[in-house]
Amino acid sequence: MTSAPELPTTYAPTAEFAAAANAGPELAERARADRLAFWAEQAERLHWDRKWTDVLDWSNAPVARWFTDGRLNVAYNCVDRHVREGRGDKVAIHFVGEPGDTRDLTYADLLAEISRAAHHFQSLGLVPGDRVAVYMPMIPEAIITMLACARLGLTHSVVFAGFSPAALRSRVDDAEARLVVTTDGQFRRGTPAGLKPAVDEALSAPGHTVENVLVVRRTGQDTPMTAGRDHWWHDTVERQPAEHTPESFDSEHPLFILYTSGTTGKPKGILHTSGGYLTQAAYTHHHVFDHKAGQDVYWCTADIGWVTGHTYIVYGPLANGATQVVYEGTPNSPDEHRHFDIIDRYGVSIYYTAPTLIRTFMKWGRQIPDAHDLSSLRVLGSVGEPINPEAWRWYREVIGHGDTPIVDTWWQTETGAIMISPLPGVTAAKPGAAQTPLPGISAQVVDEEGNPVVLGETEANGYLVLDQPWPSMLRGIWGDMERYQTTYWDRYAKQGWYFAGDGARLDPDGDLWVLGRVDDVMNVSGHRISTAEVESALVGHTGVAEAAVVGASDDTTGQGIVAFVILTATTENTGDTLVNELKAEVSREISPIARPREIHVVPELPKTRSGKIMRRLLRDVAEGRELGDTSTLVDPAVFTAIAEAKGD
Numbered sequence: 164m165t166s167a168p169e170l171p172t173t174y175a176p177t178a179e180f181a182a183a184a185n186a187g188p189e190l191a192e193r194a195r196a197d198r199l200a201f202w203a204e205q206a207e208r209l210h211w212d213r214k215w216t217d218v219l220d221w222s223n224a225p226v227a228r229w230f231t232d233g234r235l236n237v238a239y240n241c242v243d244r245h246v247r248e249g250r251g252d253k254v255a256i257h258f259v260g261e262p263g264d265t266r267d268l269t270y271a272d273l274l275a276e277i278s279r280a281a282h283h284f285q286s287l288g289l290v291p292g293d294r295v296a297v298y299m300p301m302i303p304e305a306i307i308t309m310l311a312c313a314r315l316g317l318t319h320s321v322v323f324a325g326f327s328p329a330a331l332r333s334r335v336d337d338a339e340a341r342l343v344v345t346t347d348g349q350f351r352r353g354t355p356a357g358l359k360p361a362v363d364e365a366l367s368a369p370g371h372t373v374e375n376v377l378v379v380r381r382t383g384q385d386t387p388m389t390a391g392r393d394h395w396w397h398d399t400v401e402r403q404p405a406e407h408t409p410e411s412f413d414s415e416h417p418l419f420i421l422y423t424s425g426t427t428g429k430p431k432g433i434l435h436t437s438g439g440y441l442t443q444a445a446y447t448h449h450h451v452f453d454h455k456a457g458q459d460v461y462w463c464t465a466d467i468g469w470v471t472g473h474t475y476i477v478y479g480p481l482a483n484g485a486t487q488v489v490y491e492g493t494p495n496s497p498d499e500h501r502h503f504d505i506i507d508r509y510g511v512s513i514y515y516t517a518p519t520l521i522r523t524f525m526k527w528g529r530q531i532p533d534a535h536d537l538s539s540l541r542v543l544g545s546v547g548e549p550i551n552p553e554a555w556r557w558y559r560e561v562i563g564h565g566d567t568p569i570v571d572t573w574w575q576t577e578t579g580a581i582m583i584s585p586l587p588g589v590t591a592a593k594p595g596a597a598q599t600p601l602p603g604i605s606a607q608v609v610d611e612e613g614n615p616v617v618l619g620e621t622e623a624n625g626y627l628v629l630d631q632p633w634p635s636m637l638r639g640i641w642g643d644m645e646r647y648q649t650t651y652w653d654r655y656a657k658q659g660w661y662f663a664g665d666g667a668r669l670d671p672d673g674d675l676w677v678l679g680r681v682d683d684v685m686n687v688s689g690h691r692i693s694t695a696e697v698e699s700a701l702v703g704h705t706g707v708a709e710a711a712v713v714g715a716s717d718d719t720t721g722q723g724i725v726a727f728v729i730l731t732a733t734t735e736n737t738g739d740t741l742v743n744e745l746k747a748e749v750s751r752e753i754s755p756i757a758r759p760r761e762i763h764v765v766p767e768l769p770k771t772r773s774g775k776i777m778r779r780l781l782r783d784v785a786e787g788r789e790l791g792d793t794s795t796l797v798d799p800a801v802f803t804a805i806a807e808a809k810g811d
C-alpha cells in the first residue's frame with residue numbers, strides 16, 4: 164500500500180528570493196522599535212509639498228489625522244513625479260480590452276490625459292471637496308478620471324458598473340455628487356450592453372445634485388444625450404491642454420468615498436483621505452508584492468469598483484511607478500485561456516486575484532494554464548476571502564510552477580490597504596492563513612470582553628481587532644459619523660480598538676487565520692453583500708411579505724446567497740416562475756452579483772420570542788446540516804414546514 168506523500172505545512176521563501184526581496188526581517192524589527200518613526204519613514208516614499216508636523220494625531224479618536232499639516236498632491240505622486248524623474252516613457256498601463264483591442268499608456272501619456280480631464284472638470288465649475296461619481300467599466304479613462312479628481316482635490320465615489328440604477332442613485336444622492344462620469348456602454352462577454360441608459364434612469368427622478376454627465380465612448384452604441392447636462396469625453400476633455408499645474412492639499416483632504424455593505428440595508432460610504440492612505444498603499448504594494456519598478460509587470464485582476472482596484476490598481480502601483488496590465492473583461496471571454504494568454508503575452512510577474520477565481524480555474528482544469536508559458540510569474544496574491552488550502556496549493560503548483568510565494572492578504576474597504584499578510588521574502592507561508600500583521604500594523608484576536616485568546620495546544624478562536632491606528636484607516640462614514648462610532652468602535656470602546664467584523668483564530672505557532680464575517684454580511688466571490696440589502700430587495704416585490712437571507716457555503720464563490728420568503732396571502736406560488744422573477748428582481752435592484760443562488764418559498768420563518776429571525780438555524784438548513792439549538796424558538800415545528808417547502 165502506498166500512502167499519499169505528505170504535504171508540507173509551510174513554504175519558506177528560497178534563499179535566492181529572500182536575498183533579493185524588498186522586505187527582510189529587519190523591517191518588522193524597525194517597526195517594533197518605533198512604530199511612528201517607521202511610518203514616517205514610509206511616508207518619505209512620497210513627494211510632500213510641505214512636510215508634516217506630527218506623524219499621528221489621535222487626540223480626536225476614532226478619527227485619526229496622519230502626517231498632520233503635511234501637504235501633497237496625490238496625482239502628482241502617482242504620475243507627474245515619474246515623468247519629472249525621467250520615467251515618462253515607461254509604460255504605466257498595458258490596457259487589454261474585452262474585444263481584444265489593446266492600448267499602452269506611458270506615464271507621460273497618463274499625465275497628459277489626466278491634465279486634460281482636470282482642465283475639463285475645472286471648466287465645469289467643480290472645486291476642491293466636490294464629489295464626482297464614477298460609473299465606468301475597466302478602461303483607462305476610469306483611472307484617468309480618478310486621478311484627475313485626486314489632482315483637483317475632488318472626492319471620487321466609484322460605483323461598480325455592475326450596480327443597478329437604483330444603487331447608483333442612492334450613492335449619488337448620499338454623496339451629493341455634482342458630476343457623473345460614465346461610458347456609452349460596456350462589453351459583457353463579447354456583447355456590448357448599454358451603461359449610459361442606467362445613468363439616465365438613475366437620474367430620471369428629480370431631487371438629485373448632478374449637474375453634468377460626462378460620457379466616454381467605448382462601445383459605440385446609440386446614446387441619447389440630455390442637452391445642457393451630458394457631454395462626450397471626446398468633444399470636451401480631448402480638446403483641453405495637456406499641461407496642468409497641480410496644487411497641494413492637506414494630508415487629510417478627502418480622497419474618495421467608497422460604498423460597502425454593512426449590516427443594514429443602507430451601504431456605508433467609507434471615507435479615505437490622502438497622505439496616510441497613499442503612504443500605506445505604496446508601502447504595502449512595494450513590500451507585500453515585492454514590487455520592483457522597471458522589472459516587474461504587475462497585474463491585479465480586480466475592478467476599480469472595489470477597494471482592491473482603488474489601492475492596488477490605481478494608487479499603490481502608480482505611486483510606485485509600476486508597469487501594469489489593466490484588463491477590461493471576464494476571465495472566460497473569449498475563452499478560459501484569457502488570463503493565461505495575457506500573463507504569457509505581457510510577461511506578468513506579479514498576479515493578484517481572488518480565491519473564487521482560483522477555484523474556477525481549478526474547475527476548468529490545469530490543461531488550460533498548462534498550455535501557456537507562465538514562467539514570468541514570481542509572486543502570487545490572494546484577496547477577498549479566506550483561501551482554502553487546496554486552492555492555495557493548486558495556485559502555487561499550477562499557476563506558480565511550484566516555487567512562487569503566495570501572499571494571502573487580509574484587509575477591508577475600511578482599512579484602505581493590506582493589513583495582515585505574509586511577506587514573500589520573509590514568511591514561511593502557510594496555506595489558508597494570512598498569518599502576520601504587516602510591520603507597523605498591530606492586530607489581536609480577542610474574546611467578547613477583549614481578553615486575548617490564549618495560545619495553547621489547541622487553536623484559539625475569537626474576534627479580530629486592530630488595536631493601533633494605521634495610516635490608511637477610514638476617517639469615517641460619509642454623512643454618518645455616529646454609525647462610524649457604533650459599527651467599528653463601540654464593541655471595544657473601553658480599549659479603543661477597531662472591531663473588524665471578522666472571526667479569527669491563532670494557531671499554536673501564533674499565526675493568524677481569518678475565518679470570515681461574524682455579522683450579517685455575506686461574502687460572495689469576494690464581494691460583500693449584506694443580508695439586509697437582499698432582504699429589502701425581495702420584500703420590494705409585491706408578492707413577498709417577508710424574507711430572510713443567509714450566506715451558505717459554496718464550493719466556488721465562498722458563500723452563496725440563499726433566501727427564504729413568505730408570500731403575501733394573495734400571491735400564488737408559481738414555483739420556478741416566481742422564483743426566477745424574484746431572482747431577477749434582486750439583480751435589478753442591487754446587481755447580478757447579489758442574485759440569490761436559491762430562493763425557497765416557505766410558510767413561516769424561525770423567530771425568537773423577541774421576533775428576531777434565527778439566521779444561524781436557516782444557515783443550518785441551507786447547508787443541509789442537523790439543526791442547532793432550537794430552544795429559543797417560538798415554534799420549532801416551523802422547520803418541518805421549511806424542510807417540506809425546500810423539498811428535503
Ligand code: WT7
Nearest residue numbers: 546547548549571572573574575576677680691
Ligand atoms: C472582508 C472585507 C480587501 C479587499 C477585498 C474585500 C474578507 C478579505 C481576506 C483574506 C480572509 C478576507 C473579510 C473582510 N477578506 N481578505 N485574505 N482572508 N478573509 O474588501 O469588500 O471590504 O471585504 O473580506 O471578511 O472583512 P471588502
